[in-house]
Amino acid sequence: MTQKAHTAAGWSREQMAARAAQDIPDGSYVNLGIGIPELVAQFVPEGRVFIYHTENGLLGMGPPPPPGSEDPELINAGKKPVTTVPGASFFHHADSFTMIRGGHIDVCVLGAMQVSASGDLANWSTGAPDAIPAVGGAMDLVAGVDSIFVITKHVAKTGEPKIVESCTYPLTGRGVVSRIYTDLAVIDVTPRGLRLLELAPGMSLEEVRRKTGAPLQTTS
Amino acid sequence: MIDKTIGTPAEAVSCIGDGAVVMIGGFGEAGSPVELVHALIDQGTGNLTAINNNTGNGEVGLAALIGNGQVRKMICSYPRSSHSKLFPDRYRAGEIELELVPQGTLAERIRAGGAGIPAFYTPTAVGTPLAEGKEVRQLDGHPYLLERWLKADFALVRCETADRVGNLTYNKTARNFGPLMCMAAKTTIVQARRVVEPGEIDPEHVVTPGIFVDRIVEVPEPLHESRLVAEGRRYP
Numbered sequence: 001m002t003q004k005a006h007t008a009a010g011w012s013r014e015q016m017a018a019r020a021a022q023d024i025p026d027g028s029y030v031n032l033g034i035g036i037p038e039l040v041a042q043f044v045p046e047g048r049v050f051i052y053h054t055e056n057g058l059l060g061m062g063p064p065p066p067p068g069s070e071d072p073e074l075i076n077a078g079k080k081p082v083t084t085v086p087g088a089s090f091f092h093h094a095d096s097f098t099m100i101r102g103g104h105i106d107v108c109v110l111g112a113m114q115v116s117a118s119g120d121l122a123n124w125s126t127g128a129p130d131a132i133p134a135v136g137g138a139m140d141l142v143a144g145v146d147s148i149f150v151i152t153k154h155v156a157k158t159g160e161p162k163i164v165e166s167c168t169y170p171l172t173g174r175g176v177v178s179r180i181y182t183d184l185a186v187i188d189v190t191p192r193g194l195r196l197l198e199l200a201p202g203m204s205l206e207e208v209r210r211k212t213g214a215p216l217q218t219t220s
Numbered sequence: 221m222i223d224k225t226i227g228t229p230a231e232a233v234s235c236i237g238d239g240a241v242v243m244i245g246g247f248g249e250a251g252s253p254v255e256l257v258h259a260l261i262d263q264g265t266g267n268l269t270a271i272n273n274n275t276g277n278g279e280v281g282l283a284a285l286i287g288n289g290q291v292r293k294m295i296c297s298y299p300r301s302s303h304s305k306l307f308p309d310r311y312r313a314g315e316i317e318l319e320l321v322p323q324g325t326l327a328e329r330i331r332a333g334g335a336g337i338p339a340f341y342t343p344t345a346v347g348t349p350l351a352e353g354k355e356v357r358q359l360d361g362h363p364y365l366l367e368r369w370l371k372a373d374f375a376l377v378r379c380e381t382a383d384r385v386g387n388l389t390y391n392k393t394a395r396n397f398g399p400l401m402c403m404a405a406k407t408t409i410v411q412a413r414r415v416v417e418p419g420e421i422d423p424e425h426v427v428t429p430g431i432f433v434d435r436i437v438e439v440p441e442p443l444h445e446s447r448l449v450a451e452g453r454r455y456p
Contacts, residue, residue: 097324140324
């Protein structure tokens with residue numbers, strides 16, 4: 001595993017991705033969002049195979065091609081060049097979102113601006129008046145995939161909690177998030193609120209609670 | 221024998237008039253019918269409603285069509301691009317209307333348009349700002365949004381191989397919206413990298429059946445937007 005230098009205690013981007021990968025069952029059909037979620041593919045646990053779906057129309061996505069062999073007609077949802085693995089298939093957008101909306105994709109890992117105690121997700125727009133709103137496939141993914149994992153820094157750059165009682169940014173979906181992986185902790189979203197599953201090394205419950213904008217339980 | 225081929229992109233798009241609703245295939249640059257869009261820019265057709273997942277790259281293709289002031293309204297899911305300011309500038313200046321649609325809903329609305337289904341219920345976007353003003357109905361204990369079909373006067377689509385009767389195959393992830401848009405437009409105009417005789421595409425391998433295609437123009441070496449953008453090219 002690559003270790004990135006980080007000043008504060010807690011998990012690095014790579015460690016968050018690796019931690020999330022441990023919770024994905026062998027043989028899962030997986031859709032990874034842009035950013036830290038993409039790193040999950042580098043940390044597939046020994047002995048497991050994940051099949052990657054990219055919503056622009058490919059199941060069985062492989063790693064990026066070596067420089068010089070990119071194909072502009074073989075890209076992922078982030079519009080980056082990719083490859084195919086043996087057993088891959090191409091399909092049009094209605095079939096691709098049938099896989100998503102129809103509940104055929106097992107796990108989706110996404111980034112977040114905010115997650116609420118009841119699993120609401122905001123990850124597409126700040127709602128600022130001059131922002132160009134752009135949603136892509138995020139609302140379809142959260143509406144259709146059973147296990148929505150969120151990987152995010154625990155607090156925003158401003159220090160504000162990203163895990164909140166109720167989202168202030170425009171929602172992507174209501175009650176959709178299953179589990180949250182941050183640099184400080186792993187948290188489950190349950191019908192009775194947020195439940196701490198695991199603390200990052202060197203992290204205290206008190207500090208995580210202070211940086212979380214909603215009550216955090218420690219027992220099931 | 222039916223022969224849907226036409227000589228040049230300019231001839232192929234000559235039937236498109238001001239005010240038309242035009243679906244444009246492609247996800248990013250993959251499947252973008254660049255030559256057909258450039259012919260539409262040359263022709264100067266205006267007041268268009270354009271339907272595409274994005275709003276184009278750099279200053280070529282769809283981005284150039286928007287930059288040239290030919291698009292009145294854009295229907296898309298993701299109008300941001302790291303390397304084009306043409307849509308954002310016009311949008312902020314209030315010069316172009318935007319209908320933002322979740323990507324899967326966009327695909328299904330186009331599919332429904334081609335399939336003769338005027339509306340459908342979907343779980344996508346329930347409880348979000350994109351549900352505002354839309355009917356919500358409880359079905360089997362869950363809320364769903366009513367979404368309407370999308371149809372167009374014209375579709376511009378890029379494919380890999382076409383036969384003269386309009387059967388199409390695509391290349392990798394360039395397929396994306398192509399097969400759906402071919403079904404949802406009154407007139408579908410296709411640019412094909414290769415045109416072959418009927419029978420040369422195995423019927424088992426046809427992705428878009430010829431009934432959905434009206435005009436075909438062969439463009440053997442189509443431009444790739446990322447290369448044009450990297451070279452700093454601008455159209456016209």
